[in-house]
Amino acid sequence: MYKVLKNEKLNDSVYLLEIECLEIARESIPGQFVIVMAYEDSERIPLTIYDYDKKSGSIKLVYQVVGASTLELTKVKDNLYAVLGPLGNRALIIENEANLKESMVLFVAGGVGVAPVIPQMKYLKDKGISVDLIYGAKNKSSIILENEVKDIADEVIITTDDGSYGIKGFVTDVLKDISKRYDYCVAIGPVVMMKHVVMEAMSKGLKTIVSMNPIMVDGSGMCGACRVMVDGKVKFACVDGPEFFGEEVDFDMAIRRMNLYKTEEGRAYLKSLEGEHKGCKGHE
Amino acid sequence: MRTLDSSIRVNNFEEVNLGYNRDEAVAEASRCLNCANPRCVLGCPVNIQIPKFIQAIKENKMESAASIIEESNSFPGICGRVCPQEKQCEAMCIKGFRGDAISIGSLERYVADWALENKLNDTTHAISNGKRVAIIGSGPSGLACASVLAFHGCEVTIYEALHKAGGVLAYGIPEFRLPKRILQEEIDKLKKMGVNFVFNTLIGATISFSELKKTNDAIYVATGAGLPKFMGIKNEMAKGVFSANEILTRINLMKSFEHDAKTPIYAYKKCLVVGGGNVAMDAARSIKRMGGEVSIVYRRSLDELPARREEVLHAYEEGIEFNYLVNPLEVEVDGEGHVLGLRVAKMELIDEGGKRKSVREIPDSSYVIPGDMVIMAIGTNANPLIRKNIDLECDDKGLIIVDGTKTSDVAVFAGGDAVTGAATVILAMEAGKKAGLEIGKYLGIMD
Numbered sequence: 112m113y114k115v116l117k118n119e120k121l122n123d124s125v126y127l128l129e130i131e132c133l134e135i136a137r138e139s140i141p142g143q144f145v146i147v148m149a150y151e152d153s154e155r156i157p158l159t160i161y162d163y164d165k166k167s168g169s170i171k172l173v174y175q176v177v178g179a180s181t182l183e184l185t186k187v188k189d190n191l192y193a194v195l196g197p198l199g200n201r202a203l204i205i206e207n208e209a210n211l212k213e214s215m216v217l218f219v220a221g222g223v224g225v226a227p228v229i230p231q232m233k234y235l236k237d238k239g240i241s242v243d244l245i246y247g248a249k250n251k252s253s254i255i256l257e258n259e260v261k262d263i264a265d266e267v268i269i270t271t272d273d274g275s276y277g278i279k280g281f282v283t284d285v286l287k288d289i290s291k292r293y294d295y296c297v298a299i300g301p302v303v304m305m306k307h308v309v310m311e312a313m314s315k316g317l318k319t320i321v322s323m324n325p326i327m328v329d330g331s332g333m334c335g336a337c338r339v340m341v342d343g344k345v346k347f348a349c350v351d352g353p354e355f356f357g358e359e360v361d362f363d364m365a366i367r368r369m370n371l372y373k374t375e376e377g378r379a380y381l382k383s384l385e386g387e388h389k390g391c392k393g394h395e
Numbered sequence: 396m397r398t399l400d401s402s403i404r405v406n407n408f409e410e411v412n413l414g415y416n417r418d419e420a421v422a423e424a425s426r427c428l429n430c431a432n433p434r435c436v437l438g439c440p441v442n443i444q445i446p447k448f449i450q451a452i453k454e455n456k457m458e459s460a461a462s463i464i465e466e467s468n469s470f471p472g473i474c475g476r477v478c479p480q481e482k483q484c485e486a487m488c489i490k491g492f493r494g495d496a497i498s499i500g501s502l503e504r505y506v507a508d509w510a511l512e513n514k515l516n517d518t519t520h521a522i523s524n525g526k527r528v529a530i531i532g533s534g535p536s537g538l539a540c541a542s543v544l545a546f547h548g549c550e551v552t553i554y555e556a557l558h559k560a561g562g563v564l565a566y567g568i569p570e571f572r573l574p575k576r577i578l579q580e581e582i583d584k585l586k587k588m589g590v591n592f593v594f595n596t597l598i599g600a601t602i603s604f605s606e607l608k609k610t611n612d613a614i615y616v617a618t619g620a621g622l623p624k625f626m627g628i629k630n631e632m633a634k635g636v637f638s639a640n641e642i643l644t645r646i647n648l649m650k651s652f653e654h655d656a657k658t659p660i661y662a663y664k665k666c667l668v669v670g671g672g673n674v675a676m677d678a679a680r681s682i683k684r685m686g687g688e689v690s691i692v693y694r695r696s697l698d699e700l701p702a703r704r705e706e707v708l709h710a711y712e713e714g715i716e717f718n719y720l721v722n723p724l725e726v727e728v729d730g731e732g733h734v735l736g737l738r739v740a741k742m743e744l745i746d747e748g749g750k751r752k753s754v755r756e757i758p759d760s761s762y763v764i765p766g767d768m769v770i771m772a773i774g775t776n777a778n779p780l781i782r783k784n785i786d787l788e789c790d791d792k793g794l795i796i797v798d799g800t801k802t803s804d805v806a807v808f809a810g811g812d813a814v815t816g817a818a819t820v821i822l823a824m825e826a827g828k829k830a831g832l833e834i835g836k837y838l839g840i841m842d
Binding site for chain 1: 556557558566594595596597600601602603619621622623625627631632634637638640641644645649650656657658659661731732778779780783
């Protein structure tokens with residue numbers, strides 16, 4: 112059992128989960144993820160680590176309610192049944208740290224993807240590397256962790272789809288017009304967003320690192336659910352990733368594979384919201 | 396052995412084999428010739444004194460039969476159910492040359508179940524010798540090693556990445572072949588012996604290997620096989636193509652078959668399972684129980700199927716279709732990337748005098764086997780995490796190099812699939828047992 116220190120709502124569908132786990136906090140490096148299980152019979156959910164405190168031995172995760180399993184996670188108060196990690200490799204930008212000395216790194220985050228960019232930005236800032244952030248959200252009320260990112264990044268540009276806050280439009284609209292010279296771009300968010308950021312950045316000759324979040328089961332190199340096509344080869348996000356160089360990733364394939372369980376999961380989600388449907392067998 | 400009727404069992408996950416009753420066991424035991432030079436013992440990877448325990452059954456001395464088995468094997472309830480006996484002990488049985496070999500596996504299972512029912516498994520803590528041993532992985536190899544070391548008084552801790560113990564026995568082998576309560580009994584037995592289980596812990600990630608070395612006198616690495624293999628054919632990333640490991644994990648470990656399961660399983664009408672081993676049979680028979688039609692796609696013929704005979708027979712009884720001498724060329728997909736079937740080439744066997752017949756493709760023979768789900772059950776590659784997280788010499792495939800069970804590090808031992816690549820439960824147990832003895836010698840507590 113893992114003690115839950117916080118499981119609080121950040122906005123309508125996004126939650127902050129803070130868990131006490133000494134070993135994971137001690138071993139964590141930016142870019143890594145954990146797998147959590149709410150209860151003994153729950154689904155295993157992979158979530159990127161957003162913050163860790165090596166002294167107090169706690170980690171923080173941000174998650175969005177997208178189906179029955181994440182909805183169930185919101186109900187956990189005292190203890191989580193399982194937390195496994197830290198999993199995956201350290202952030203690719205850290206892997207390439209040696210060439211970064213005088214560099215500037217642009218982060219692009221979409222939705223809850225703003226949480227996992229935070230430890231990477233912090234890490235780079237501590238090394239004296241300059242970082243900027245373009246952060247895209249649906250609307251004003253869906254923006255999270257605004258103060259945190261503003262405290263770290265040198266410049267933060269926020270976009271909203273409906274223009275209710277910051278610049279109206281998508282992150283790519285801002286990226287298109289950017290004149291500053293960056294050495295690397297790191298994009299974390301919905302797969303569709305990452306795809307377009309990579310295309311836009313490529314046209315500017317900017318190398319982009321992306322963090323893939325495919326379906327996973329064990330998360331430690333056994334089941335093979337999390338495979339992604341990278342540079343024409345099958346890679347397993349849990350052991351080869353989760354980060355890859357964007358121009359090598361087959362995003363369309365990744366988008367298709369994300370939808371694999373959509374009907375099954377949607378059904379489970381509806382069931383948990385509305386209770387079991389009775390007498391409509393024909394719909395199955 | 397009596398089995399659950401196939402028309403009933405395809406709708407549930409209950410154990411297929413019903414086991415002997417006492418009369419049946421005694422009758423089967425009475426067929427044993429009690430040979431002076433028992434070949435069956437040589438066929439057993441852990442050398443159980445087979446004729447001795449069979450004679451005890453014959454004389455109705457079940458308790459003594461149980462202790463004879465226990466001397467060589469701590470997990471008879473598991474081995475009696477999953478060992479490929481027809482290739483081991485029963486293959487060597489003299490009776491088998493003219494008629495049926497003695498059903499040694501069924502007798503072993505009978506004794507194990509009898510011992511369980513009569514609560515013979517009340518093992519206790521051995522007196523501690525103060526030596527600490529860490530075992531990485533709670534699969535059959537890790538459990539077997541723990542059993543030997545705990546018996547000799549070592550303080551044993553097993554580290555498991557998943558949330559449940561058993562490794563492949565928990566996530567891989569289905570309930571209808573090895574009921575989880577049998578596995579749980581064996582694990583409880585180890586706990587009573589003082590073995591400590593630590594879950595959700597990936598060594599090299601949660602706890603570093605060097606730290607583990609500091610806090611233990613010896614380590615046994617039993618991390619198992621690794622990433623599932625894929626064929627590398629066109630459209631293999633299509634929606635509806637899975638590894639057998641994923642499907643089995645969803646069904647066995649995450650209980651996708653239960654009505655209110657939270658982990659989903661892909662909905663299908665006709666599933667094609669590529670491969671002919673035990674994992675292919677387990678995947679085919681598990682998915683069959685989720686409803687729909689299931690077909691095996693295998694490139695050799697019935698005679699070459701590497702799966703346990705009984706599983707093949709049960710698969711046939713359960714209405715699973717077998718396509719022999721066909722090899723997948725590509726996955727056929729619709730416009731949205733959903734699986735429509737497998738394009739296969741017809742194959743022919745060539746006898747080159749080797750142990751296993753090889754196959755060659757018949758030119759221009761391809762056709763499509765329709766199906767909306769494909770499961771690849773063609774083996775595994777070494778898990779890259781071993782090489783990354785654990786500092787041991789590996790071969791170019793990523794398998795740990797050993798001499799017996801000794802690795803390049805004097806205090807570290809390794810065995811099971813992490814050393815051999817994907818093999819059987821009993822071979823992993825054999826390695827675990829051997830490692831237990833070698834660790835005992837290394838620690839100076841056994842001769």
